[in-house]
Amino acid sequence: xxxxxxxxxxxxxxxxxxxxxxxxxxxxxxSPNTIASYRDAMLLFLDFAHERLGKAPSExxxxxxxxxxxxxxxxxxxxxxxxxxxxxxxxxxxxxxFLKFAEHRDVASLQAIEQALGVPRKRFERPMLGFLTREExxxxxxxxxxxxxxxxxHLLLNLxxxxxxxxxxxxxxxxxxxxxxxxxxxxLHGKGRKQRAVPLWPATAREARAWxxxxxxxxxxxxxxxxxxxxxxxxxxxxxxxxxxVARAAEAHPxxxxxxxxxxxxxxxTAMHMLQSxxxxxxxxxYLGHETPATTHQYVxxxxxxxxxxxxxxxxxxxxxxPATGHLTNSAGSSRTCNYVKNRPAPKQASSGVGIGTSHSLxxxxxxxx
Numbered sequence: 001x002x003x004x005x006x007x008x009x010x011x012x013x014x015x016x017x018x019x020x021x022x023x024x025x026x027x028x029x030x031s032p033n034t035i036a037s038y039r040d041a042m043l044l045f046l047d048f049a050h051e052r053l054g055k056a057p058s059e060x061x062x063x064x065x066x067x068x069x070x071x072x073x074x075x076x077x078x079x080x081x082x083x084x085x086x087x088x089x090x091x092x093x094x095x096x097x098f099l100k101f102a103e104h105r106d107v108a109s110l111q112a113i114e115q116a117l118g119v120p121r122k123r124f125e126r127p128m129l130g131f132l133t134r135e136e137x138x139x140x141x142x143x144x145x146x147x148x149x150x151x152x153x154h155l156l157l158n159l160x161x162x163x164x165x166x167x168x169x170x171x172x173x174x175x176x177x178x179x180x181x182x183x184x185x186x187x188l189h190g191k192g193r194k195q196r197a198v199p200l201w202p203a204t205a206r207e208a209r210a211w212x213x214x215x216x217x218x219x220x221x222x223x224x225x226x227x228x229x230x231x232x233x234x235x236x237x238x239x240x241x242x243x244x245x246v247a248r249a250a251e252a253h254p255x256x257x258x259x260x261x262x263x264x265x266x267x268x269x270t271a272m273h274m275l276q277s278x279x280x281x282x283x284x285x286x287y288l289g290h291e292t293p294a295t296t297h298q299y300v301x302x303x304x305x306x307x308x309x310x311x312x313x314x315x316x317x318x319x320x321x322x323p324a325t326g327h328l329t330n331s332a333g334s335s336r337t338c339n340y341v342k343n344r345p346a347p348k349q350a351s352s353g354v355g356i357g358t359s360h361s362l363x364x365x366x367x368x369x370x
Contacts, residue, residue, distance in 0.1 A: 009106040012060045016042065019101050029193050033168060041094035048073045062102055062109035070095065070119045089121045131268040136256055137161055139249035140242075140266075144207070153241045155204075155211050156225050156233075160263055163188065163198045164270030164288050167263035171233045173224045180209050190289040198287060238263055 010018065020039065024030040030038075046057045052072065053064060070092070077083040077091060096117060103113040132140065141161060144154040160170055169188040177187040184205035185197045200208070212218055223232035242263060250256040259265075267288070274284050284290075 009108055011058075012062065013058055015062070015102050015105060016057075016098070018105070019098050023101055031191065031193060034191075037090065038094040038097065041091040042098065044077070044091065045073055045095060048076060062099075062106055063112040065095075065099070065112070065116050067115055067119050070116055074119075074122070085122050092119065092121060130260065130265050131272045132256075132259070132261065132265065134273055136249070136253050137266070137269050137273075139253050140245050140256070140261065142245060142248060151211060151214070152225055153245065155207050156238065156241065157245060157266075158204050158207060159186070159225075160266045161270055162201050162204045164267045164274075165198070166190070166267065166289075167235055167238050169289075170263070171223070171225065171235070171238060174221050175212065175218050175224050176220050178208055178224060180205055180212075184208075188289065191291070194289065196286070196289050242266075 020035065024035050024038065046060075049060060049064070049069065050056060052069060053060075055064065074088050074092060077088050078085070083091075099113050099117055103110055103117075106113075141154065141157045144151050156170065159165070159173075160167075163170070163186060165188050169190055172189050173186060177189075178200075179185050179187070179197075180200075184200040184202075186200060187195055187197050189195055208224075211224075218224065218226070222230070225233050227233050227237060239262065242261065246256055246259070246261045271284055271288060274287065275281075279287075
């Protein structure tokens with residue numbers, strides 16, 4: 001009699017449960033926002049599979065998830081649900097994460113899973129980054145008022161611009177995360193439960209100290225930027241307060257009235273202003289908490305595009321006698337040809353051991369107490 005033990009592969013519902021509860025939540029400690037995004041993608045896919053295959057989730061098998069089914073689902077997201085290509089790719093990322101998890105737990109379905117994992121992300125042209133000029137940004141921040149809400153909002157906007165933080169990172173800041181000693185900084189909790197410390201400009205640190213002095217009940221694990229009930233602000237709270245600030249600033253800067261200014265637009269503005277101030281590419285990546293160099297490289301590309309547009313305007317307005325070539329003549333009379341190379345490869349990713357110095361970031365500090 002053979003002693004070989006036959007191990008049955010888990011059912012599809014059991015695999016889904018293990019993926020979300022045992023793997024994402026307990027083993028990987030993935031953020032609640034990411035888990036919610038993956039859950040939504042899975043629910044949408046299960047609904048689509050039910051319509052297309054006539055199978056309830058309890059009846060599905062991994063071999064049912066074919067490349068054709070995945071592609072049909074992704075196309076349906078765009079065509080019927082009106083999702084953007086970016087959203088389509090995010091849904092695919094969630095399903096790919098599940099399939100990679102499942103392939104280690106159901107060897108019998110390995111070939112089908114490998115085929116499904118071959119479905120590529122859809123390429124798309126990234127839109128030009130939206131960001132504000134320094135003058136527009138300072139107008140949005142404005143001056144602190146005398147009310148509790150206006151003072152909180154001013155600190156909120158200053159922190160968003162100072163740190164370049166994601167809105168989820170800012171609303172998660174606790175009083176204990178803020179260090180107001182000689183080297184003031186704030187500890188941000190980023191994507192994937194990763195933490196980073198971002199230096200505070202002197203003006204931002206002074207404002208944070210004043211805010212905490214006026215609100216002595218805010219200490220320890222209390223949110224630095226609470227709502228009236230004492231709870232942390234929500235994304236909607238931040239968006240509403242920013243919308244009011246932009247409307248106020250648009251009175252002096254009419255261009256803002258036509259702009260869509262979101263918290264992420266402020267993040268882009270911080271990055272672009274750092275780049276334009278001479279900050280190193282790797283410092284910007286660490287400052288913003290980017291995981292890949294390609295994310296930071298988009299700011300370099302946007303800055304180059306702005307320079308190209310400026311050159312194009314100069315070309316259109318130049319006098320006929322102005323040389324049309326890229327030759328530069330020095331004082332000695334010799335010339336050099338400027339070879340402007342587009343589509344440069346992205347710089348190599350910064351090593352994890354590199355820290356952010358304060359020299360670049362302090363070039364951006366807000367004067368006085370604005």
